[in-house]
Amino acid sequence: MNERSKQRRVDDRRLEILASAGGAIRKLGLRGAGMREIAEAAGLSAGNLYYYFRSKEELVYFCQVRTLDALIDVAKTAAASQGGARVQLGHLIEGHLRVLLDSRTAGAVHLEFDDLPPPLYGKLVRKRDRYEKLVRALIVDGQARAEVRPGNAKLKAFALLGALNWSARWFHPGGVYSVGDVALSFADQLLGGLLS
């Protein structure tokens, strides 16, 4: 087995662990959940968990990288889709919510990583900046076609992303609203505020 497929196997197992511990992570937050609680929720010994994640920092970093990579994919797919700003931004809104709220992923990740040490923090900030740039490009392109209202694209993107990101703080999987309910309602409201 080469290095690459070995890494993939480790990553798959890491994902399984995070999925099993998803409930505990959602309940306590990625910040509040200790390695002991995460191991317990995943049915592992603490030692076994430390085999897959050398530290809590590495675990948080792994979650955040996966989330940001998935968001970047969503933005790229949105930009490649036909049908103008309504379709593209609609795809972005639904995709962003699914990445953050879908319980099959590692649970609600609050996109908060201020606690991480500088090298890891810096890498995540660059990924987040890349995502935000893609989102702004959707808005600017829509403005160039007069499909999106004029105005500062950076501030527009902040309002849009704020509404989406905050959802990880109040959404409860299996609660009153499905991810689909949230996506429909948010798409109506957020597109209503962006489209001309």
Add this chain to the structure above:
Amino acid sequence: MNERSKQRRVDDRRLEILASAGGAIRKLGLRGAGMREIAEAAGLSAGNLYYYFRSKEELVYFCQVRTLDALIDVAKTAAASQGGARVQLGHLIEGHLRVLLDSRTAGAVHLEFDDLPPPLYGKLVRKRDRYEKLVRALIVDGQARAEVRPGNAKLKAFALLGALNWSARWFHPGGVYSVGDVALSFADQLLGGLLS
């Protein structure tokens, strides 16, 4: 001096301290800033700071209570103002941003208090719920007058409040945008998404 005016004097001094430490709190976050850093930034000895706030928890609680009380005042003033949903929700958007972002207050408070112990946490949750209820009422009343689009008022309020609350995470006082710039842009976008 009676108990009440004594308490007010202590609270005034507490506000002064937090205002002096505002830069450090904004930079490190309320969560990241230690009592030592806060004392230093406010030009106090640690012992003197502990005279005003017995613990970091008490300091965080004090900040959050003041922020939530100020938000509740904003929502009440919005509800009492004439001119329909556009004026009322416009007032709310601008007022919410000013409470969170205005550097004359204790600095950007992220409305995150999950770390606090149950009794303090519970009190803040009740205040936050009270604010959110007032915001939903503005939306529901607007819907009753057909000024706000139909749809789930709770989800609409979550999207609105998410956009506003997230601003504390990216806004830099003295940066490219003034609070007024943000308020104008956000009002246009967020009202556009809510009004019919």
